[in-house]
Structure formats: C-alpha cells, structure tokens
Amino acid sequence: MKNKTAHTDKELIKAYVNGESKALLILVKKWHQPFCKIAFSYVKSSAIAKDIAQESWVVVVDKLDTLEDVDKFKSWAIQIVKRKALDYLRKKQRQTKHLTFYKEDVEFEENSEESINEKKEKLRIAIKKLTLAHQQVIRLFYVEERSLTEISELLNISVGTVKSRLFHAREKLKNTIK
Incomplete structure (x- = not known):
C-alpha cells in the first residue's frame, strides 16, 4: 500500500476486507473530498456537507464487506452520500414546517x-x-x-x-x- 495512486478502489476494498486497515485510510483520502463536494451540492453548507460525508463513511465502512460488486464502489458510495444529504434536507424541511405551525397556528x-x-x-x-x-x-x-x-x-x-x-x-x- 505504498503508492496511493497506483491502487484501484477494488484493490483497496479487497485489502481492507482482508484486514489491511491502511487500505481504508487510502480509500478515505481518495474519496472524502468528492463526498463533501457532492453533499455540498445538496445542502449548500460546507460544515454540514462535511458532517454528511462523515456519516456516509460510517455507513460505507459498516457495509463495505456486503458490497457484492466492488467495481461499483464509486456509484454505490455516492448514492449513500446523496441519500444522507436528502435525509438531512427532509429533516430540515420537517423542522421548518413544525416551526411554521407553531408560529401561525x-x-x-x-x-x-x-x-x-x-x-x-x-x-x-x-x-x-x-x-x-x-x-x-x-x-x-x-x-x-x-x-x-x-x-x-x-x-x-x-x-x-x-x-x-x-x-x-x-x-x-x-x-x-x-
């Protein structure tokens, strides 16, 4: 795991699943910034986008060993980030709705x-x-x-x-x- 750019996602995932924890660090370094950018495109706040990316990593790491086709890691992980961002927006919308109810009614x-x-x-x-x-x-x-x-x-x-x-x-x- 010496050369970070020489390893594909597939190699990194297989290495991590086989117990090599450094492989996960390389994978996170490679994808964390893109995850933050994707989340930011939804929530328009860098702090919240970072939180969403972090929450997404928790799910990714937890479910990584269940990923059947490791070649699809990118699209699978991006879907997790998108869902987390949409969940955040839904929750925020619900909270706004609740506040509006109390203010108006x-x-x-x-x-x-x-x-x-x-x-x-x-x-x-x-x-x-x-x-x-x-x-x-x-x-x-x-x-x-x-x-x-x-x-x-x-x-x-x-x-x-x-x-x-x-x-x-x-x-x-x-x-x-x-």
Missing part, C-alpha cells in the same frame, strides 16, 4: 404578561387533556420528529389515521389554548 399574544414558562405549562396541560392516541402522535411527530410513515409503523395504524389524529389534536390544542 398557536399564536400567543406578544404583549401578554405571561412568561414563557407559563405558556409552556399551558401547552403541557392542554396536551395532557388530549386523548392518549392524540398525545402519542403529537409526541412522536413534534418531540421525537418522526415521519408520518414511522409513526404509522410504530403505532400499527395507517398513515391516513396518523394524519387525521395529528389534525384533530392540533385543532383541540388551538381551541384549548386560545
């Missing part, structure tokens, strides 16, 4: 004399007044930031039911708080 009066803690307490009490089913979807969606599909699988109900419960829970919270 659950408006507290700005000039109110209530403290933030009192407002939080009001919301907590209002949530406790909801049915258990509504409390579950609120907690999973807003606190644990689960997707509708994940909630559906966890509670063993349809996605439509999850949407319905979220809608009704929000309506009850709006009415209770206002």
Whole structure:
C-alpha cells in the first residue's frame, strides 16, 4: 500500500476486507473530498456537507464487506452520500414546517404578561387533556420528529389515521389554548 495512486478502489476494498486497515485510510483520502463536494451540492453548507460525508463513511465502512460488486464502489458510495444529504434536507424541511405551525397556528399574544414558562405549562396541560392516541402522535411527530410513515409503523395504524389524529389534536390544542 505504498503508492496511493497506483491502487484501484477494488484493490483497496479487497485489502481492507482482508484486514489491511491502511487500505481504508487510502480509500478515505481518495474519496472524502468528492463526498463533501457532492453533499455540498445538496445542502449548500460546507460544515454540514462535511458532517454528511462523515456519516456516509460510517455507513460505507459498516457495509463495505456486503458490497457484492466492488467495481461499483464509486456509484454505490455516492448514492449513500446523496441519500444522507436528502435525509438531512427532509429533516430540515420537517423542522421548518413544525416551526411554521407553531408560529401561525398557536399564536400567543406578544404583549401578554405571561412568561414563557407559563405558556409552556399551558401547552403541557392542554396536551395532557388530549386523548392518549392524540398525545402519542403529537409526541412522536413534534418531540421525537418522526415521519408520518414511522409513526404509522410504530403505532400499527395507517398513515391516513396518523394524519387525521395529528389534525384533530392540533385543532383541540388551538381551541384549548386560545
């Protein structure tokens, strides 16, 4: 493993799978920068792109021994980076959506004399007044930031039911708080 450029991805992967840890270092040095550039093309932040590339390496290293056709390493690894970047964007979009909901639908009066803690307490009490089913979807969606599909699988109900419960829970919270 002396000459870094003389080794193909295939040789490096086989060497790593056979226990030669230096081969992985060479592979990482070769591909880390391109991974960062690909991630950056999606997220437009170099710090986040570096994090995504790092997370992608965790998956690549973990699954490297399961790669059936090592000649396809490049496309396989790039797909992992792209998926990680898209996952980040989806999560960010969900968070923005949640914030928008709270800003638009659950408006507290700005000039109110209530403290933030009192407002939080009001919301907590209002949530406790909801049915258990509504409390579950609120907690999973807003606190644990689960997707509708994940909630559906966890509670063993349809996605439509999850949407319905979220809608009704929000309506009850709006009415209770206002």
